[in-house]
Amino acid sequence: MAEGSDSALEIFQPSKRTKSEVWSYFGFYKSAEGNLIEDGHPVCRTCNNNKITAKGDNTSNLLSHLHDQHPLLYSECKSGRLQSGRAAGKPSDATVPSSSTAGIQTLQQAFKRQAAYAPTSKNAQGLTAALSYYIAKDMMPFQIVEKPGFLRLMKVAVTHYKVPSQTLLSKTEIKDLNNQVKADVGKSLAQGTWFAATTDLWTSKSGGGQPYISFTIHYLTPDWQLESNCLELQFFPEDHSAHIIRGFFENMLEEWGINKKDLVCITTDNATNMIKAFEEFPDLWLGCFGHNLNLAISKALKIQG
Known part of the structure; x- marks a missing residue:
């Protein structure tokens, strides 16, 4: 008999009178002839599990089932709350937890209190x-x-x-x-107009000074709001030649669906490889003002007064 398949059938106390309070939560089905099916596998009144082994007067497995599956009922059983409701070995309707009322409610409460969240919850x-x-x-x-x-x-x-x-x-x-x-970001870029790009090579301070290259885009939205997105930051161990830098830049434009015709400015530092990488955009390339200012100050500080 599969677990839960006879949830609509009534569950009866064992034919032999039992003293253990745990039997208030378990019982047996009856056959078509009206005889108890006492096969050593009592049925849990709360979840209809009939795969629990309990032969003779041994109720350890019954208590273990309550402890693992219905902790609140286990506490209730151990406290002996239902003792006053037992009559002739059979619990009264007022004290037995049913699968349609108190049993389900108590099971839900126990789950909320003790069960871990399922990963898919x-x-x-x-x-x-x-x-x-x-x-x-x-x-x-x-x-x-x-x-x-x-x-x-x-x-x-x-x-x-x-x-x-x-x-x-x-x-x-x-x-x-x-x-x-x-x-x-892709949805936002698709609505943008007039793009300005910035790219730069730099070396990390930690991890042995690893080389990286970045690609940032600036653009106007239809309502004239200026947006900026750093679209890529790649580990760049290749030779920092103008050809490879230009290839990275063009790959970024293609990957993000940005048309070269929509570019209005390309800003880089003033390194020779950067200038050469973007020489095909003479009207768009712009040297970084911050880099120019840094170079100017560095040279000025070297002048002997």
Whole structure:
């Protein structure tokens, strides 16, 4: 008999009088002839589970079932609250939890109090999305989700939430968040007009001085609002030749659907490779004022007074 398949059938007390309070929560079905089917597998009155083994007077498995599946009923049973409601070995209707009233309500309460959020539940997904946003927005390392202090904080703040691993966050959640943001930016770019681009090469201070290249776009929206988006920040270990820099720039324009004809300005520093990379845009290229000012001040400070 499958679990829950006879939920509409009445459940009866064992034919032998039992003293244990736990039998208030279990019983047996009757056959078509009206005889109790006491096959050593009592039926839980709350969830209709009939795969519990309890032969003779052994009620350990019954108590274990209540403890694991219906913790509030287990506490109720251990406190002996139903003792006064027992009559001739059979509990009264006023004291027996039924699957249609008190049983379901108590089960829901127990779940809310003790069960962890399922990964696919609305609560868990919302918390994971917020955690992903926190890591991305504040540029926190993925390892933070496995640090003891952070885990202790989450355990106190959200008891039922299981913090996902850094592998899951980096390969799934942050990737999905990136795709979502990229789609939103793409929609905004599609409505933009008159684009100005900025690109630059730089070296990180940590990690052995790794080289990177960035690509930023500035544009006007239909309601004349100026928007700026850093569309790409790539690790750039290749030779920093004008040819490779120009290839990166053109790939960015193509990937984001920006027409060269809509460009009104391309700003870079005054390095030779940058100037050469954009020599085909003589009317659009503009040297960075900040870089020019820095060069001027540096030279002025070297003048011997």
